[in-house]
Amino acid sequence: MDLDAITEYSALHPKPSGLILQYGTAGFRTKAEHLDHVMFRMGLLAVLRSKQTKSTIGVMVTASHNPEEDNGVKLVDPLGEMLAPSWEEHATCLANAEEQDMPRVLMDISVKAAVNLQQDAFIVIGRDTRPTSEKLSQSVIDGVTVLEGQFHDYGLVTTPQLHYMVYCRNTSGQYGEATLEGYYQKLSKAFMELTKQTLCSEDEYRSLKVDCANGIGALKLKEMEHYVSQGLSVQLFNDGTKGKLNHLCGADFVKSHQKPPQGMEMKSNERCCSFDGDADRIVYHYLDVDGHFHLIDGDKIATLISSFLKELLLEIGESLNIGVVQTAYANGSSTRYLEEVMKVPVYCTKTGVKHLHHKAQEFDIGVYFEANGHGTVLFSKAAETKIRQLTKELEDEKRKAAAKMLENVIDLFNQVADRQVISTTDAERQVVTPPGLQEAINDLVKKYKLSRAFVRPSGTEDVVRVYAEADSQENADSLARAVSLAVFQLAGGVGETPPGF
Ligand SMILES: CC(=O)N[C@H]1[C@@H](OP(=O)(O)O)O[C@H](CO)[C@@H](O)[C@@H]1O
Ligand SMILES: [Mg+2]
Missing domain, CATH: 3.40.120 (Alpha-D-Glucose-1,6-Bisphosphate; Chain A, domain 3)
Structure with a gap:
């Protein structure tokens, strides 16, 4: 490892001193302007992981459903899976090392993880359509290059596409060919054969309106469209030509607001769906004959x-x-x-x-x-x-x-695979700290029928998420309000008290 070269290149991607980030639910995510050093360092880390596993590793530059101003990065492990937990810790340490300590921390990781530095490394890189993604993925490439890793930059791809590429490359093409063409061929062939076998062949079942969240899904679905056109006719909305990424549209908006996305005309009984910003989520929806909205969520x-x-x-x-x-x-x-x-x-x-x-x-x-x-x-x-x-x-x-x-x-199915005072247990359904909060939630839940509620710190945004369900919308809202208030009071809320819904 040429530590002088690493120090020299790292200075071109300096870490703002004092900035602490964590490899969360789906990698690092924050305002794009804080991420240049993280990208460079994830390029370095991907090379170590590739040497250690003797496999191709993926790096995806995206912040998925987050606002357009944010960005993020996640590493993809050899079988197209999310990064192993012990390497998430390495990622966090490396991202947070102050500039002068970074080469030493990198060395420490390679020793701890028993990386054979003589081994070759190969990295594949992809990015979403955010205005900052291209420059940030260049910083990843800088990190890969300084450690003499080989790479292939797939450019604009969806998150599932990048996972697919990693898996194909690590199974010597047995899973499929590691190109976009290979991806479209494999999925469309299975889709066409499966739909041929189903009973409903009327035209209305073969058309689908797609809300692309103004993201990468629009570009890629346009490319894929003609592979499936005999079995499915798609109409694209929020394709990024006008609107802002994830703004008032996309899977996250539709799911959390339980209403249709803007920018998409929906008529009764038309089949519709929404992607998120990196097209790894999908939810379906439709309006019934009375114009009521129905969501077919996960x-x-x-x-x-x-x-x-x-x-x-x-x-x-x-x-x-x-x-x-x-x-x-x-x-x-x-x-x-x-x-x-x-x-x-x-x-x-x-x-x-x-x-x-x-x-x-x-x-x-x-x-x-x-x-x-x-x-x-x-x-x-x-x-x-x-x-x-x-x-x-x-x-x-x-x-x-x-x-x-x-x-x-x-x-x-593409089988491959993204606040801290509050800590939780039992698959995040019970709060451990701060003391008293779980008891307060239990008392509130008891007041409503068929109700559940829980809170947890988000791993992708700087917020505490509050979930509530009850026998009616009104009761669910009221329970959510009460739980938010308890969080605010017991977990040191700042600013204004949580608003009504
Ligand atoms: C409640 C919710 O929707 N949480 C999302 C969100 O994580 P948070 O840790 O809640 O911010 O983003 C993740 C990545 O996209 C996704 O996996 C997860 O389901
Ligand atoms: Mg996503």
């Missing part, structure tokens, strides 16, 4: 997918186990429905895809979704092999067709 998507999968498994007569993984944000009635009606075991993990993904790997088929629309279905290697074998061996036509559908589902 909870509902998980329920629909698991019932579909259960039916197919029944058809082929295989008893592969299915598990559904949710977070504390899942609506209580979706959990009850899955457990009591569908008889599917449901598990709750901490917020963030990495936690859900990890748990979902324990099943033959693991379905995981955050309520906000992040999610996928994972098939264990054994389940995948079994299903692929059945498509060849089964003689009964109906059973064979069901096995083929399952095989297409496997290929369609």
